[in-house]
Amino acid sequence: MVFTRRDFGRLALAGLSSNALAQTAGKPNRSYINGVQFGLQPFCYHDLAMNRENRPILIQRLVENGLGMVELHAVWYEPNFAGPGVSAEEAREKLRNWRLNPPAGYFRDIKKEFDDTGITICTVYINVGDSFTDAEIDATFEGAKALGAKGIVGSYGLAVAHRLGAFPGKHGMYASLHNHDNLSDPDAFSNEASIVKGLAYSPDFTATLDVRHFTAGNGDCLGFLERHHARVSAVHLGDRRKNNGRSTPFGEGDAPIIEILRLIRDNQWPMIALLEFEHGTLRTGVDEVQLMFDYCKRALA
């Protein structure tokens, strides 16, 4: 990744702390294509249950798709305590205890699984919420850090973000705000104003602009990136139609995927393009991800 003095100036002006800047420290890897670092939101493999038992298959599929970076959901490494005879409250309490007391070397071993196959965990996706204690939030950051992640990201709203603001800096990391397209909920990150409001809560916040949802909420992705790129650590790159429209294969919706990629490339913005899809397909997850990735490669050729 090339990090220019101009970008540094913009980031500094935007008020980002040095912790948040750590996002740019990653080395380009096998899915760094013509100036854009690609990764995957791995719930794209919809034919693969997201749990830690399937993690080896996830890694195998990432390699098969030629991807060297991943935004890892916590469910790929955290145990699931839910099951017959276990109440939701009991399962939640067990998970909290596990987070506070993970087995020794647990995260180091998982990081090695990814390191050994040339995959970097850029961020951990976890929906921090009201049920999290302060100690649990700290433990979440420490776990993510041990995996090599520079930050965490999740689907939380303004209220949770307000509480979360003090945490990432303590761990030398960032927390990223991810938008959906719920324009009716005043707590939701959905449009430019709500994301800007959230970013102001902490210098250690970045935005993970979900291009699909932003488009469905009739947002202007290109304008947003032009105005706020210094605070954007990643984009979730997919396609949807406007007016709360449906998800589509790349190139069939209203999201300006090609233009976004070229903006990132030509301005040398240090943001990660995380492939993501929710449209239906009769193809395997690996085949569909490959189609999306190839579409992006052509856009940058």
Add this chain to the structure above:
Amino acid sequence: MPHRQNLYVLFCGVILAAIASAQATARPGYDINYIGPPMADPVMQHSKETYVLFGCSYCHGLYLVARGEATDLMHSRLVGSDENGNVIGPLLRRGIPQTAKLSPMPQFSDLSDAQIADLVRWIHYARQQGRFKEVMEAKDAGAGNAAAGKAYFEQKCGTCHATADVARIAKKYDAAALKAQILKPRALEASPSWRLERLKDAKTAAARQRHGALLENYSGAEVANLIVYLQGMK
């Protein structure tokens, strides 16, 4: 002899491998592990593929086991009240923009009537399969109440079935078989056919639809009540 056995095992293995290979290569890229092998009924197969292709399965689950915050279509009252898409169709076209959920249900405004009919057909089929399994396996339905069963019968079944006919049918089955017969009457479980006399058999089609709708909405307790009532008619 061991040699012959080995040859037999090898032969079977080759045949199985050939079948698996044929399935896997029948349609390049087709996700047979997720979508499953082709169904006997091509119309239903098409409906299932439409449900997958428009992304419904991504949130609501291929067999209506919802993922994340998506509505549970297996138990949704709205789906249970739908008749031939009269509820689901308009909802698909407009979506649910006002919601407390993170991601509102998208609008599928560009769907054709035929595509909506396909989606609706799959949703009801999958729901009926799922509800049948659920009610058959229910352990907490209780012992049943004959009076409640009688009231249910008179309200939901009596308009089509004479009490004497049902009493005669009930005598033929034990409780478990009677339960299955109530949920899915065998007389209505015909293989798909395009023979004109079958296509124009409106009475059977109406009965199938009616029983399908009941199956989608039965509770375990209601079925237990019906069984006790019907068995008491002997």
